[in-house]
Amino acid sequence: MTIRILVLVVGLLAGVYGYGYWHSASHATLTVLLSDSARKEREGRVLNAELVFLDASSKPIARGKTDHKLGLVLLRHPASGYCSPDIAPGAFRACVLAQSEWTGGWVNDLRFVSVVLGNCRIERVPVQVTANRDDLLTWWIPLREGSGAPLTHYAAQLVVDARVCAVTGYRG
Numbered sequence: 001m002t003i004r005i006l007v008l009v010v011g012l013l014a015g016v017y018g019y020g021y022w023h024s025a026s027h028a029t030l031t032v033l034l035s036d037s038a039r040k041e042r043e044g045r046v047l048n049a050e051l052v053f054l055d056a057s058s059k060p061i062a063r064g065k066t067d068h069k070l071g072l073v074l075l076r077h078p079a080s081g082y083c084s085p086d087i088a089p090g091a092f093r094a095c096v097l098a099q100s101e102w103t104g105g106w107v108n109d110l111r112f113v114s115v116v117l118g119n120c121r122i123e124r125v126p127v128q129v130t131a132n133r134d135d136l137l138t139w140w141i142p143l144r145e146g147s148g149a150p151l152t153h154y155a156a157q158l159v160v161d162a163r164v165c166a167v168t169g170y171r172g
Contacts (some may be wrong), residue, residue: 027149028104030129032073033157034066034115037168045071046117046160054112058124061106077102100151107154115158120165129156 032051035044046066051073053062064075067084074082083095112124132153159169 021150026104027100028107028152028154029100030075030103030107030110030154030156032064032113032155034071034073035157035159036117037159037161038163044159046162047071048118050116052114053106053110053127054114054124055106055109056111058112061109062103075099075103103154104152110154110156113156113158115160117160117162117165120160120162122160122165122167125158125167127156127158129154 034046034049034051036046037044039045047068049066049071051064051066052060053064055061062075064073065082066073074084076082077095077099080095080098083092083099085092087095107129110127110129113127114124115122132155133150157169158167160166161168
């Protein structure tokens with residue numbers, strides 16, 4: 001009887017952690033910090049920019065924009081659109097869940113980004129992306145979008161100088 005219980009517990013734990021690994025490998029977030037070294041206000045955050053994320057062959061794999069308030073980069077999901085915190089909580093939850101699955105499908109292919117800032121257009125800037133998976137202990141903490149499931153969090157930073165329409169730095 002004790003062996004059966006032990007096998008059941010081990011099987012259950014393996015299933016839970018297997019699900020967690022699969023979910024974190026297939027669902028992701030991407031945080032992009034876009035800043036203008038010429039701007040001193042708001043830490044150089046860029047407002048109203050458009051971004052196109054490209055793969056190694058320069059094929060567009062995603063699009064995004066910065067918001068008009070804080071300069072946050074928002075990704076545009078093909079069906080759900082932009083997951084802005086301004087939308088209703090239920091719609092925000094559904095949008096974030098759809099976007100995390102969608103982002104997990106292309107973010108590993110991300111190699112370049114093109115940026116449009118007003119009349120300034122900067123093409124094919126190499127992007128260095130860092131990845132960080134959720135810790136096993138934080139999987140079960142409920143988040144605003146209603147998910148406690150693990151994700152892989154990707155991050156990139158791009159610094160431009162809009163006065164000369166050039167990139168001055170990038171990193172993950």
